[in-house]
Amino acid sequence: MTAQAGAQSVGHDLAELLPRDGKAWWKKPHLLSLNMMLFSAMMFSSAGGYDNSMMNGLQALEQWQVFMGHPVGAWLGFINAAQALGVIFGYPAMAYCADRWGRKRSVYYGVALLAVATGLQTGASSEAMFIVARFLVGTASAFFGAIPVLITETAFPTHRGKMTAGYNTLYYVGSLVSAWATFGTRNYTTSWAWRIPSVLQMLIPTISLPGFFLCPESPRWLINQGRTNEAREFFFKYHAGGDYQSPLVPFEMAEIEEALEAEKANHQSGSYADMIKTKGNRHRLFVSVALGIFAQWNGVGVVSYYLAAVLTTVGITSVTQQTLINGFLQLWNLFIAVSAASLVDRVGRRPLLILSSFGMLICYVIITGLSGSFASTQHAATGLAVIPMLFIYYGFYDIAFTPLLISYPAEIWQYQLRSRGIAVTFTSTMLALFFNLFVNPIALNAIAWKYYIVYVAILVLICFTAWFCFPETRGRSLEEIAVLFDGEDANIAPPGAVREAIELKMADKEAMHVENVKEA
Template identity: 45%
Template sequence: MAPNTGITAGTSGGIDQSMLHTGKWWQHGYIIKLNLLLLVPLITSYANGFDGSMMNGLQSVPHWQAYFNHPKPEDLGLFNAIQSIGAFVAIPLSPYVADGLGRKAGILLGATIVMIGAVLQTATQNLGMFVGSRFLVGFGTTFAQMASPLLISEVAYPTHRAPLTSLYNSLWFSGSIVAAWTTFGTFRIDSDWSWRVPSALQGLSSVIQLLFVWFLPESPRWLINKGRDEQAKNIIARWHADGDISHPIVAFEYNEIKEALALESEAARINWLDLFRTPGNRRRMRIIIGIGVFSQWSGNGLISYYLFKVLDGIGITNPTDQTLINGILAIYNFIIAITASMNVERTGRRPLWIISTAGMLVSYAIITAMSATYENTQAVGAGRTLLAFVFIFNGFYAIAYTPLLVSYTVEILPFLIRAKGLAVMNFSVMGAIIFNQYTNPIALDALKWKYYLIYSCWLIFEFVYIWLWAAETKGRSLEETAALFDGEDAVSELTNRTGHDMAEGGHRVARGEKSPIDSHDEKLNLETSHREHAA
């Protein structure tokens, strides 16, 4: 699956263009250095993307199969699900590390745990050790995945935040590619190292992070929240103004952060019931939980973790062929995901959701038919057609669920419930993954091609669901997006009371004046507006 970061990318927003760099960004050494350093948190997705592809590849490696005594379907479910279980357990803990100890500390802790897990996985002596090491990999990855996108969005140069955060999501496939081609090369080794080498490489990104995380700037937002304002200003100046502390962008960003923190103090009063208290919020949760579950229950989990069993079912049993297909599929997915990410704003959200779901439905129906045909007739053409539609299915999945799962969730959530809404999405995704990883190998072994039929029917439900409730958010402000769910009347008073003051506040900040949100009266107005909005 494509990774789920839980973070929205910022843009240059209301910054006066005269504050930004002149010429091309690559003509400025400080921006180049910053972007190179941000590769450290960007590669966090590597370990998670590596996992699914590695498990696909290892299940085609004879020495791995022999070492674990040809695992039964229920054992395969445990092997795959335990990494997700580790990640699930860490979700409630990870925000406290990122917020309490800092973004860099979250990356450092996560990288350390993942590296320990990778070492133990490489040195595995028995089934219990293999399962435990994979739990550690999932547990550690969650800490790094919480902190990394936060750091990227809070440290990146203003005009680079959106593309860099989108790139973070898509780099999930970088690990997938390395794992797929590593297992393609190492399965020929006539020893246990045919599977131990890929296991060791799962910790590669963590080693890089442990070496270079010390050179990363800490989040100015986190520093200001901890009362370390001068340190935050110096970081903004160094990386966004080439060290010029008097540059207008420094004062603007500093005061913008202060405004956001003032607003977030209001968000602390929101409880989980507020996610379902109003009709508008219930509509949001219906979509968010839906796309979270659909991102894993569209049949993609079967292909992501059990491709070798799918290939076995159509007569492609040679390990060379299986690992080669796994490697090619990883590159193909990466290309589609990057292309889709760059065109989300141009195409719009609703068309992408509809095209993606409809395409998956048609593709999976053909996969089901070809699987049944091959099982009954052993026709080579049916097997080849099924393989072609495995690629087509993955392409349709990547055009919406990779770029939109996180960004669309963020767009439709009001600020005051955004963090908790994102947590709901994360839990729905991880819950669906764990269920799938236990169920898929057992059901596929018992039902054969008929199991595809279940997903084909489910995809019909998904298409109707998306058609009815996926709203278009392209080109809308946050206030206009809120109106889609709450109605114009419900947001008009909030917009009237705060919209003008917030816009004017941006101009004041740019002039170095005090933000209106710093005042006690403004806080009271925001509180009143929120209560009336919720009612």
């Protein structure tokens, strides 16, 4: 790790204290262990992706259509929206649980709920039972929202940006497994055509659970709970590799303690009301809400949950073709999203957001034109041309709105409001999604391709917002990002305070050592 590369990720002060031994992180046992445990935690994001892709695939299966009574319009929208409704109810509970009892316990509650939901959905004997199961799936996914907070507060400084951004990209691992599971069962003649994909909803969380069990609790949460020694031991073990002389640990400890004390001194209690008390928090709130809404109101909700309907409008009606396209689309999404997450520190958050917004706008204009042309001419080649444009559109979506939807809010909120900030973003996303899931099938049935024009207009607004309102967070430690929003009022240690705290602690340590020698 060079000083320049470290400064690019976390700023110069912290970068100066990072080890420069020339070893890759995977050759250091402490970082390899930490990252593997955090990767296990990241895999829980697959639950939401699995559900998304599964519902796309089930709509193409005649067995599911018969079981659910061939739902269309608002009824189909409600079936899909039940999951979003569960997320909306679950996120406030997650934020409270994560702050009160720890980030890890919130996830355990989510696993238990997901197991119940999977059992209900797989064994569903009625439409109502299936819908209740989907509601519980959404609630379980909400409790997994504590994981990006845990990653942000636990990862090694130079890994924080990429790992937090990587969390939401693994959403597509679930999408990929679900899409191909549905493709594999498409020719079953019984209800197991949709029950097998339903039971596999627990597959990835079950595999990930042992690794997550070993994962450490957030050191920032530990410090806020007064468990300072445990937090210090975490930093020595996983950030310093057992080197008790490392200056990195006292720096991190002092920076966090100073920030927490400053937040408390400014009467930040961690309530939702604090989000509107200061100009900086109001800016954070706007960014969090806007990012959450724009993540769904950019047209992705149409192709995510109603891909079968979109493909039907351009003449692709075969179940095999629809499920096959869905499978390859999820593989493409995973590749692009993971690639983009690896670039957040090199390229920056703001350029990715701007490129994503303008790229989606151009693609949606072309998709709208092609769909309209096919509706008029019924020319097969025109309809087929929509398919590669859907892939390109999703590529632009994935370079920012997949990796940054979670990681960006997790960075910009300070400790006391971080869990609630994530909750606000995802609640905004689910409210937008809940609206879309009702409106999209009705609009697609009523005006077909003309509905895409609405999203073209919204994408223009998204481009302006990304350009003027989203600041760059690259090159700062987690505590230093506050300066971008609060300026001189930022709740961080003033220049030199952290180093002074380190020097005092090192001096105290040396004095204790001398005293022990004298006594001996």
